[in-house]
Amino acid sequence: MAPTSPSTPDTAATGGQGSGIEVSFEFFPPKTEKMEQTLWASIEKLAPLNPRFVSVTYGAGGSTRDRTHATVKRIVNETSLKPAAHLTCVEATREEVDDVIRSYWEAGVRHIVALRGDPPSGIGAKYVPHEGGYANAAELAAGISKIAPFEISVGCYPEKHPESASFEADLDLLKAKIDGGASRAISQFFVEPDTFLRYVDRARSAGIDIPIVPGIMPVGNVAGFLRMAEATGTSVPAWFRDRFEGLDDDPQTRALIALSVAADQVRQLADQGIRQFHIYTLNKAETAYALAHLLGVRPSKPLAA
Structure with missing residues (x-):
């Protein structure tokens, strides 16, 4: 496949009720019964949109x-x-990880998002490969491929991974993940759409031709978002901070502003030909559903009145 520019769709997507756009949604496993109820209410709300897939995260x-x-x-x-x-391959031997891979296959799972993962102490801590374990996501992808023919997605970083020495080294690792069996890259969250588009251009120039899907992170907790951005090396422009200033005690207005920011992101990216979007739902359906609607994705069946 020839390299494409950001203005060229990455795939010939067929979802979205004719919109040509596909979405996928990300959830995290619930810790309490109440959180589980919220999660499943969100899944029920989003399921009629016929997402390409839904992913479930794996803690540090x-x-x-x-x-x-x-x-x-x-x-x-x-x-x-x-x-x-x-x-992830953190804090586990190859044998332990391989057991998990086999258990997913036996459970009927056919798609894995292979990530190196964060150390137990969290994002920003120094990563040390586990003795006898997979060293990184490229090795993990290759290990998954040897066990069963999973579809494999991996992470990518529009502003490069904070531990990568350079963009070139970062893209070399993405190539190694592809060599290991990855067929899709899902991006770390970002704020400016141009940040993602420049990354796609850079990847295409490096000969990377798999779909590169933008990870859209609507803002929930502003302080938490900013902490994560700092830890992951994600640029946060002044305009972004200004939009949320003074809203710490106004969750309703904050949610509207968060939707507005995310809506601008997806509209601008869609205008540039991006046709797949991965939405970090934070286990809440409303914003994710609204973003999908803005992209032209409609329920496969009418919602009950």
């Missing part, structure tokens, strides 16, 4: 392994959605 150091597996298995058993299970 494998801390949510059992809950991730339980959530993914329930999606397989109780819905028609196609789940993608996140998997």
Whole structure:
């Protein structure tokens, strides 16, 4: 496949009720019964949009392994959605990770999001490969491919991973992930659409031709968003901070502003030919549903009155 520019669609997507746009949604495994109720209400709300897949995250150091597996298995058993299970190689031997991979296949999961993962102490801490474990996501992707013919998605970083020495080194690692079996890259969140588009141009110039899907992160908690941005090296322009200034005690207005910011992101990217979007739902359906609607994605069946 010849390299494409950001103005050229990455795929010949067919979803979205004729819009030519496909969405996928990301959830995290619930910690409490109340959070589980919220999650499943969100899944029920978003399922009629026929997402390409829904992914379930995996906590730092494998801390949510059992809950991730339980959530993914329930999606397989109780819905028609196609789940993608996140998997990391932190704090585990190859044998332990391989057991998880096999258990996903046996449960009917056919798609894994392969990530190196963050250390148990969280984002920004120094990563040390586990003795006897997979060293990084490229090795993990290759290990998954050897066990079963999973579809494999991996992460990519529009402003490069904070631990990468350069953009070139970062793209070399993405190439290694592709060599290991990855067929899609999902981006770290970003604020400016041009940041993502420049990254796609850079990747295409480096000969990377798999779909590169923007990860859209609507703002929930502003302070938390800014902390994560700082830890991951994500640029936050002054205009972004200004839009949320003074809204700490006004969650309703803050939610409207957050939707407005995310809506601008997806509209600008769609105008430049991007046709796949991965939305970090934070386990809440409203903003994700609205963004999909703005992109022209409609329910496959009318919602009940």
